[in-house]
Amino acid sequence: MVPVRTRQSRIEFCGLCGNPDLMKRVLLSVILLLILGSVPPAFAAAPPSCLAAPYHSAATSDQRRLVKEVAALRAALRDFPSLLEVLDSRRPAICLSDDLIEARAYYEPETNRIVFASGMGAGLTLAMLVHELRHLYQFSGDICPSDNLAMKEYARGVFAMEADANVVSLMVAWKLRSGGDPRMWRALETWPMTADIAVRFAERMTATGNVPAAAAAAFDQWYALDIRREKYYVAACSDYLERSDRAHALPSYQSLPADFLPRLCLLPDGSTYPCIEAEGALER
Structure with missing residues (x-):
């Protein structure tokens, strides 16, 4: 989360x-x-x-x-x-x-x-x-969406942060499985909220052996499941509205910074991976 x-x-x-x-x-x-x-x-x-x-x-x-x-x-x-x-x-x-x-x-x-x-x-x-x-x-690393954003823009940031956290979890699990400990990988490939992402990551790793490419595929796959987007949209917007209400904040219409994804999508070794936000991710 x-x-x-x-x-x-x-x-x-x-x-x-x-x-x-x-x-x-x-x-x-x-x-x-x-x-x-x-x-x-x-x-x-x-x-x-x-x-x-x-x-x-x-x-x-x-x-x-x-x-x-x-x-x-x-x-x-x-x-x-x-x-x-x-x-x-x-x-x-x-x-x-x-x-x-x-x-x-x-x-x-x-x-x-x-x-x-x-x-x-x-x-x-x-x-x-x-x-x-x-x-x-x-x-x-101060890579979190600001409350000064419009609510949908805030939700966009939350989606990307979740997709990135899933990418890194899969990388660690894949490495452990390669070393003989499959428990974390098995958990992710059977957990309903991550199973499809694990399949996509494994397919790309098996086909190419290219970690950035597999990371990009997993990031993209996060957006593919409607119920996953729905749950995180509700949670993100409810959190946003509660804080705005407590702060008596005026509505904001700012957009997510253009450099948000490049700053977010770093592999654990510091190298970048190509993460692209799915088109229409917030269409409801």
């Missing part, structure tokens, strides 16, 4: 419309909040369990698991020093949550923490951590 910037309360939009029970839970929580002034513990989300950098001190079972997850992340990124560098320089808290439903992970810039859902297998957990670490890399 793209970095989340609304922090007093947050509703994850991924899948709410297709999950009536979750929608009922969200609405009931809102009603109780309006009536009682607070949400009873049975309905309130428990805070995630977190592990602070340097990720060694563990006092609970969740923290001991997090120590192992960070160690696995470091091992996976041995050939990707730029991602390791952002982990060590930005030092995000790594957190485990039991309350994420369809959204599997997010990076929260205001608290500098990466939160992922418990209950995932090792491969999918690693995939989510790499994905969110790429978002941290984007954020640390």
